Amino acid sequence: MKRYLRISVFAILILALVVTFAIAGCKTGTATAKGTTAKTMKAADVTIGYSVWTMEFTFFQNLEKGVKDACKAFGFKYSMLDQKSDATQMVQDMNTLVNQKVSGIVSTPVDPGAMAPAVQKARDAGIPVVCADIGKSGPVNALIISNNFNGGQLAAEFLAKLYPDKSTTFGLGNLKPQWTYARQRGEGFKAKCDELGYTVKSEIIVQNPSAEGGYDTMQQIMSAASDIKGAFFTSGREAVGAANYIKSQNGEQKVVGYNGDPEEFNAIKDGILAATVLQQPYVIGYKAVETLKEILVDGKSYENVEIPAEVKLVTPENLEQVAKEIMDSTGNSAYGAPATTTTTK
Amino acid sequence: MDDIKVGLTPKQRAGNLLGSFGLIAILLIIFGFFSLLIPKLYFTWPNLRDMIRFSSYVGIGAIGMTFCIMTGNFDISVGSMLALAGVLGASVALKAGGIFGVIITMAAATLLGVINGLFVTKLKIPAFITTLGMYFIFRALAYIYTNNNPQYIQDRFWIFLGNGSFLGIPLPIYIMALCYVIAYLMLRKAPFGRYILAIGTNSRAAALSGINVDNIKILVFTLIGVFVGVSAVLNGSMLGAANPGMMGDGYEFQVITAVVLGGTALTGGSGSLGGTLIAAMVIVFLKTGMSNAQVNSYWQQVATGLVLIVAVSLNKLKFWLIGQTQ
Structure with missing residues (x-):
């Protein structure tokens, strides 16, 4: 009888542990890597930081407009930094956005090969990074790029x-x-x-x-x-x-x-x-924020995903x-x- | 001491004050202004820490340039030198590890500095022409060597140099501080400092007084290479790559701007390492503040130009105030 009692208590404890982890799992979502958190945010609490190659050219102006319009449409706050076609400035901007504790970063990198350490830093801080055009390096969540x-x-x-x-x-x-x-x-x-x-x-x-x-x-x-x-x-x-x-x-x-x-x-x-x-730079910029919305607000997971934007x-x-x-x-x-x-x- | 005080007129005192604190005042005004304007974004320790960290990129390279301009010369090849040394070191790091990569970067930059110095002194080609030629040659060699492909730096040691920290302070800040201490000792406590000022004031008179002008000039160009090498190591680390086309692009202008903003006379013969360091910080503090405040990039260039003109004007004013009583 005692033996059955011990087995029952042990089984109840195991069950309790499983239920506890399950509940905890439901609460925290299915987070995978850092910066791909499934812990969702309210739209009003989200700030998107955008680091743009340069604002001197029409292509990037239109891309920035897409990012800005998407932020407005989703009710996000928005902050933009201009790399001025300088790779060192690009890294500095990424650090600045991490320091500002933005919720997500969109980057159109002037030198995609030189962004890996900065992306890693952002991801370590729990900030997802989506590249809008050009290319990527480091653990970015997604790259939106023309087909x-x-x-x-x-x-x-x-x-x-x-x-x-x-x-x-x-x-x-x-x-x-x-x-x-x-x-x-x-x-x-x-x-x-x-x-x-x-x-x-x-x-x-x-x-x-x-x-x-x-x-x-x-x-x-x-x-x-x-x-x-x-x-x-x-x-x-x-x-x-x-x-x-x-x-x-x-x-x-x-x-x-x-x-x-x-x-x-x-x-x-x-x-x-x-x-x-x-x-379609406008579409690329818009899609980049849309992807961040899916990560931050909807709790969807993206890891090194390439999303094509149509060309015509x-x-x-x-x-x-x-x-x-x-x-x-x-x-x-x-x-x-x-x-x-x-x-x- | 009292005699000196008695000897100074109010104008001279004002001139000295301006010389000592003018640039610091500009830095504090910039920092104060943006701290009040955007306190949550600007007036934070992480932001301050990163602004100083990124000042090291220009600040360290500007040390050698300060020496060079003090002698009345220029080196406009520093950006291309940084790229060539960076890609050489990064490619070695891929095969032999980060420590060798860092050593090769430093050695290559130093060697390129020696080459510049030899061309200027032994072939008697003006520094401007020599370094203009090298500006193209170094960059082209970087392209040729890499076949125009970026060299990625993944070695943990190298990456740590530019991104790691000790006691909460980023390593580049320690490295920059060390470089400035060494440079200060060379400039103020060793004969070398007197020699470069003498050469900058009057090269012929310096030669007549027994200074080996050529050797000092070679040493100055070599030192440019050494400090550019340190910058290349840190920059490569921060970027995680050495791109032959983009690394050091426009670096020469940033470095020369810092030196001139710091109060070093373009004609040579006078200058200040402290001024160069603060000027490098002024540039980064201003740029970061304006970017955070969402200032249009064209207006940022206008503001940077204005600050340069104001700082140089203050320097002129300092000399005018002191000169009036001399």
Whole structure:
């Protein structure tokens, strides 16, 4: 009888322990790593800190608008710091946001490879970090980035439609190897060309990321493969520079860009650039905060997740409509007037 | 002592006061202003600690530049030097560990400083031209060596140097303090300090009085390399990477700004290490305050420029006040 009593008491104790842990588990949620806490917060208590590459360029202005609008929509407080295109400032900003005890950090890093220690510090402080575009390093929760591979495919499909003859060859002005994510644009372009039976005859890396750099690179591509019918440049300014080279030579080749900068829009309007693949920085910024909301408010867990943002092809046919959509969402008048600024990508 | 007091006119006293405390007053005004404006964000120990920590990036590199400008020379290759030394050290660290990486970074920067010094003294190429050339060469070598790929620093020792702390104070602050103590002793307690001031005042007269001007100049450029090496180690640690294109980008301007803001005369012959240190802090305190206060980045540049002009004007005013009675 005593034996049964001992077994019963032991079983009750075990059960009590299990119930206690279960209740505790329910209370604290299913937290995994630091900074991915499932302990939820009220929206009114959430402050989002945003560290932006620079506010000098339209692309990042629109991205910041997306972050700000999302914070407003979700009822979060918002604080922004400008890295001013300086990697050391980027790390300092991240530390500042950790010191400010913000609830979550969105970062558009000027040098994604150099953010790992700062991200680790934020995560150690229990602050989730989401990167909005460019890239990531360290234990970030998520990276919201354009579907660059798909963007490259769209450019190839566009050129393929213009030139149904499969013997047509194309050129590619690509980014430097360090831009891991942005380089996927070129990979997508090559893969789609291959799939459709076209050849990328000349691929040259743009050494000087500017319109001048694009102009020079197009010249080199034409020297290497004068019979190409079109070229894809994986960044905006460079594409406009490349298209201007073709124009200066009275060439027939069609150039497709990538980014959707205001001057690309103007170049399409003027018939210099054939098309561009539009990134949606506003959507990227908005999605970054949405992801933080899911982590902080809804208790969802994210760990090193990549979330693609859709891209779309802009041609002379849909140019006006797309420009209107951008202006409606961002209020950025650069798309309705001659461009004065551009992005660095 | 009394005789000296009697000899000072009110203008001279005001001039001396301005020289001693002008920049400190600017620093306190900036700190006080932002502490009142955004107390919860700015007037906190973690923020203060990090502002001083990040001052070390410019503050340490500015030590060598202070010596250099005191001799009436410039070195505008420091940013590229930092990048080249950083990528060399980081690549070694990947294979041989962080301690070797740190040693290589320091050694490489020192060697690059020696090369600059030899070009300036032995080939008689003006420092501005030499270091302008090296500005391009060092950066290009960093690109070539790495094939334009960032070198990641994951070694725990190296990462600890820039991010660790002792007794609640970050290690870079101790390292910066140590660098300034050593530099102060060299400048004020060793003949070296007198020599560089003499060279900056009148290089020819210094040579005639028996100072080996070339050797001192080589030593000055070498010291720039040594301190840039320390900065490269700390910067690499804080970033966790050495990027050949981005590391040290614009560093030369930040360093020269700190030295000039600190009261070192561009013409050489006078200067202050304390002024350089406080100036490095002024730049970071101001930038952090404005960023936290959500000041537009263009206005931040305007404000930084204004502070530079005000500080240099105060320095001029100091000399005018002292000079009036001389």
